[in-house]
Amino acid sequence: MTITTLDPKICEEFIRIVGRENVIDDPERMDDYSHDEFSLRDISRMPALVLKPRSPFQVAAILEIADQEKIPVTPRGGATGLCGGCVPSPGGVVLSVENMNRVLEIDADNQMAVVEAGVTLNDFEKAVEEAGFYFPPHPGEESAMIGGMIATNAGGSRAVKYGVIRNYVRGLEVVTPRGDILSLGGKLIKSSTGYSLLHLMIGSEGTLAVITKAVIQILTKPSVTRSLVIPFDDLEAAIETVPLLLKKVVPLALEFVPLDVIQITEEHLQKKWPCGQGETHLLVILDAASEDEMDRLSQTVAEIALEKGALDVFIADTAKKQDNVLDIRSKIYEAIKHDTIEIMDICVPRAEIAAHVKKVRAVAQKYGLWLPTFGHAGDGNVHTHIMKARHEDGQVIPISEAEWREKFDKIREELYDDGMARGGVISGEHGIGLVKKKFLSRSLSPEQIELMKGIKRAFDPNGILNPGKIFD
């Protein structure tokens, strides 16, 4: 990868702002900042400089210079994104929020946490739990940072009952490309005060302003949680159970997973899933205020599932067993990552999941590629993994690069078309970034994209913030 250098004078100014110890310019170390978690390194780009500011004032000073000199700036959190959202522009600057990593306040009376953008999900959860509270959204990867999670409007499996990050962000401190530090929203449940710039920031993928601080709603902890693993002999029966369940019970999470990827993950983690029967499993995570209520809820779920042909209902109730189940579910990606080209995250109305997954299977058949599909049955967000492999009789058989490269786009097109025809969107929780950019027009009308570009220009007239992401 080539490195485009910056004018040495400007470099000096940047270094003066953040301090030498908060700058990376050594190519070997900058390589870490050239990509995110998307598997194909073709999209990686080397930045000219990595800056790690410690305050919004430093961010403002950096942006002012960058705006004046028209230097691209790419904000970066934990870089756990899956579609190239934080891949820098060549010759540009990476603005990593990793040093802004303090939990500033847990306000128990208002049930709000105030945190800097570089706090990881892991540290955030710890702080919230220590204070006796609970933060429901859980987008899998715990090294993700708050700023990045907000910038992508991250979701995760607990969205069924508790919603996505957007439902928890109450206030933001952001720095605009002009160097203005804005305070949006606050420790407020309601606001009808003008356009919501706050919500415009959520999911904007670092293209409008740099998020430096967030006020996040936290909840009281449910007293009892329980995970049910329900094996079915076929996918349809499993998926058809979902709407029936949701009529009676609102679970914390409701996932569907095929047994083959579970077994690969069991092997990978050396952990045991509750049961090895069936073909597709539902994972239902429930929360309740009491053991009695939990028993009633579990009973209801079990009755509906067994009626639809579930083979049995397995229970994980101790923390250890629940963690075990959740860990296997959360790490499927880690287990099959080696052979994954892309994890798609099409979101369809949840009643359309079964039909969409059938289409995925037909496409897999047609192209002779393994497309393991699982995800959030409760909210319609389907994760189809496009693999560099076939899967036959439990064996993963790699295929040639020429072959999968030729099929990669065709598969994506067919699946996006199917998702859109069912009233879906191309991304439910990962964002557009670079990887899905060329498909955006399948999901949004030209008028909508034009309005979005207008908003981008209003915030960032010189187009320096994370250019080339979402749209050109």
Add this chain to the structure above:
Amino acid sequence: MNILVFVKRVPDTESKIRIHHETNTVIEEGLNFIISSNDEYAVEEALRLREAKGGQVTVISVGAEESTTILRKCLAMGADEAVLIKDDLKETYDGLRIAKMITRAVEKKFPHFDLLLFGKQSVGADNAQVPSMVAEMLGLPQANVVTKLEINGTQGTALREIEGAEEKVIFSLPAVVSAQKGLNEPRYETLKGIMAAKKKIIPVMTLEELGLRKEDVAPQVDITKMEMPPARQAGKIIPGPPEEAAKKLAELLRREAKVI
């Protein structure tokens, strides 16, 4: 095979333990309680033996009324019967006291058995005394810290973990075996199992019924102080370029840690 399994209700290992310093007890408020993990391996092993050889699995716990919750879980896993030996004293950390109760219960109420299964030690007290004491008092062979168990007729073969190796012991039944992690992977309860378990009656035995007087089971252990283990010290970070840092690390490992 007639198998008796002994289980204890303990705080969930994932819970945050707090100590009440005036009374030298663990604060129970906000704690979840579970079957001690080693005991769960014992229950699983008993169920597997019964599935292979037929017979009956009876699970027994010594403790307060609350222990019926874990007994019900054992029934949900598939145990045939569960019995509570009611002891109103909170955790006494007195292994001999519990062993006496168990011995008496076995002699008086369950004289016909082939195998007594325990966890190698309970989470929390971690004394690892009760299985051996019961074996001694009943005059039975014992195999502790067992990671593999085979039963053939009236003969048992067990692999037990010893320092740096595994020991194979052969013993005759009836016997006492205590289970260790690795023996098996305990099954998850099923909802059908839980519902069936709800309908079962869990008989309660009092100490009087076992012919034990108060003085027979008076705690002999006095807790004078209870403290959390010291926090682990933070790791050392050796700064500098890799070549120098590596040299320094080797030196520290040799001089300070004395491991190379």
